[in-house]
Amino acid sequence: MGTFTKYMNLKYSRKEKALYFISSESGMHQLWKYNPTTGRKMQLTRLEQNVKNYWLEDEHITIAVDYHGNERNQFHMMDGEGIGTLIEDPDYFHHYGEYDDDQNIYTMVRNHHESSNFDLCLVHAKGSVRVLRTFDGPVHFISELPGDRLLLSKDVNNIDEALMIYDMDKDQMEDVPLPEARFSAFKFHEDRCLCLSDMHDGYMNVHEINVEEGSHRRLTAFEWDIEHFKVSADKTEAILSCNENGQSVLYRMDLETSSTEKLGVIGDGVVHSLAYGEGHELFLIHSSVDQPHRICRHSLETGEMETVLGNTDQASEVSWRISSYRSFDDLKVPYFIYETDQEGKKTVIHIHGGPESQARPEFNVLYYQLNRAGFQVVVPNIRGSKGYGRSYLEADDKEKRLDAMKDVIELRRHLMEGGMAEGSRISVMGRSYGGLMTLLLVTHHSELWTSAVDIVGISHLRTFLEHTPPWRRALRAAEYGSIEESGAFLDDISPLSRSKDISVPLMVFHSHHDARVPYSESVQMVEAMKGNGQYVGFTAYENEGHTYMHQENIDDMNSKILEFFNRTLQHP
Known part of the structure; x- marks a missing residue:
């Protein structure tokens, strides 16, 4: 069926007039470079591990690499002489902050894999580390501020952050008097600080904030989330990518008047990354249901757009649409569907x-x-999904977990009543939290499904909270409930507690280096089912983490899933 290249993380170097990006073309995620003038592309890294991220410095490139997807990023420096090690301490997760070219010093945050503490550090380019301050939970570097101060954020739950200022000379913290909310994409220019936040009405919009005084004003009023916010080199305008019912819609924003103009560039699909080029030139990564990832160049002057890098293998046209249904409590739940005109729909x-x-x-x-x-x-985007406002995002929290499960059951009913599916040929699958939801559905309502696939899913919420990294435990408890307050509820609903009730074939996939959902979550579920004499298949990948990045593993899993559904969804 062809192998499709995935493109990620566009960045444009005005100094070199070159476009950088991460590509899976080689079978792994590596860093590439493209010259828009000559059309030449070049693979810059050939590392044994996947490149997770990178940052363009004045004289070098900083590259983040983990070990088999374990998310403990280690940092390397690439210059004209090759790639050298900056940070190689595999017991720590490292989070990039900022590079000071004058002092040859990085600001970073690190977290030991067995600890809840996060260290704010200064790292010399030769590798020496100085811990400035230790925090008792996740902190994120945002920007340097005048007077040797740093703007930071701290996670307060699974969704929201609080802003704070750290004075390096005085070793003092000061809370920024702004509401706890989601924040991203900070842009600083002269006396202005712009960012995306949902502190006004639960939707991510552009705000102008004063971190000293805590004042803020909303500059846009979309009732959808803005996902990308890119400011032009002259700071006069910005490009916004707005997530409107799942699809990306581009807008051009005048930063003086805050007015926005819709750009009729993308007909459907998703914009994954944006970067300004030269003048009024815009580069973007786009894909849709039947359009594999491609890198496009768009002229903001003429409105023309062309594909400059794309997949050799082309996809066939897919009949698909976006729709919605009413769940058990009349909540409107959106979904999109890949349709087929075959009789006896599977x-x-x-x-x-x-x-x-x-x-x-x-x-x-x-x-x-x-x-x-x-x-x-x-x-479907069942309750708890982002992109539809704060109330929808929080509609599945804690004791409301099974309401999300009911959304899937109501989707099944909706498909059957609309003549879109046959009840005897409907299977369910999901990844991560979707794997938990799949296991909930086949333990609580096994009679509704023909078969199921669980990928890196949670099998018991108690054991998940016990074994997930300590700092994640408190944040995830805001979503699932804590062991102390909700332990009995977690024990009752969790799939492992009801594994004997599964009456359909189940296939499970996991990986040994998963830093989010422990590998043991799948092992205990598979062992319980085998002990009960139930049908369960299990595939474990030795060199993957929570997100699979090796093409051979992705191909192997997909082929096994195709064969499994082909076999189990035949007419009884």
Whole structure:
């Protein structure tokens, strides 16, 4: 069916007039460079591990690499002489902050894998580390401020952050008097600080804030989340990518008047990354249901857009649409569907992870391959998904967990009543939190499904909270409930407690270096089912983490899932 390249993380170097990006073209994620003038592309790294991120400095590039997807990023420096090690301490997760070219010093945050503490550090380019301050939970570097001060944020729950200022000379912290909210994409210019935040009404909009006084004003009023906010080199305008019911819509914003103009550039799909080029030139990574990832160049002057890098293998056209249904409590739940015109439809419902995430009509190789093989793929954004406002995001918290499960059951009913699916040929699958939801559905309501696939899913919320990294435990408790307050509820609903009730074939995938959902979550579920004499298949990958990044493993998993559904969704 072809292998499709994935492009990620565009950055433009005005000094070199070159475009940088991460690509999976080699079978792993490596750093590449593209010259828009000559059309030449070049692979810059050939590392044994995947490149997770990178930062363009004045004289070198800083590269983040982890070990088999364990998310403990280690940092390397690449210059004209090759790649050297900056930080190589595999017991720590490292989070990039900022590089000071004059002092040859990095600001970083690190976290030991067994600790809840986060260290704010200064790292000399030769590798020596100086801890400035230790925090008792996740902190994130935002920016340097005048007077040797740093703007930081601290996670207060699974969604919100609080802003604070750290004075390096005085070793003092000061809270920024702004509401706890979601914050991202900070832009500083002269006396202005712009950012994205949902502190006004639960939707991510552009705000102008004063971190000294705590004053703020909202500059845009979209009732959707803005996901990308890129400011031009002359600071006069910005490009916004707004997530409107899952699809990306681009706007041009005048930063003096705050007025916005819709750009009719993208017909459907998702913009994954944006970067200003020269003058009025814009580069973007785009994909849609049947359009594999591509890098495009758009002229803001003429409105023309062209693909400059794309996939050699082309995808066939897919019939798909976005729709919605009413759940058990009349909540409107959106979904999108890959349709098929075959009789006796075989339907797979896929539930996304997070849960604070969102399924979107981007190019998904597994969905595409399932659809090409004759399956109808239905992808809901059940309650708890982001992209639809704060109340929707919080509608599945704690004791409301099974309400999200009921959303999937109501989707099944909706498909059947609308003549879109046959009750005897509907299977369910999901990844991460979607894996938990899949296991909940086949333990609480096994009679509704033909078969199921769980990928890196949670099998018991108590053991998940006990074994996930300490700093994540408190944040995830805000979503699932704590062991102390909700332990009995977690024990009662968790799939492992009800594993004997599964009456359909189940296939499970996991990986040994998963830093988010422990590998033991799948092992204990598989062992319980085998002990009960139930049908369960299990595949574990030695060199992956929570997100699979090696093409051979992705191909192996997808082929096994296709074979499994082909076998289990035949007419009884």
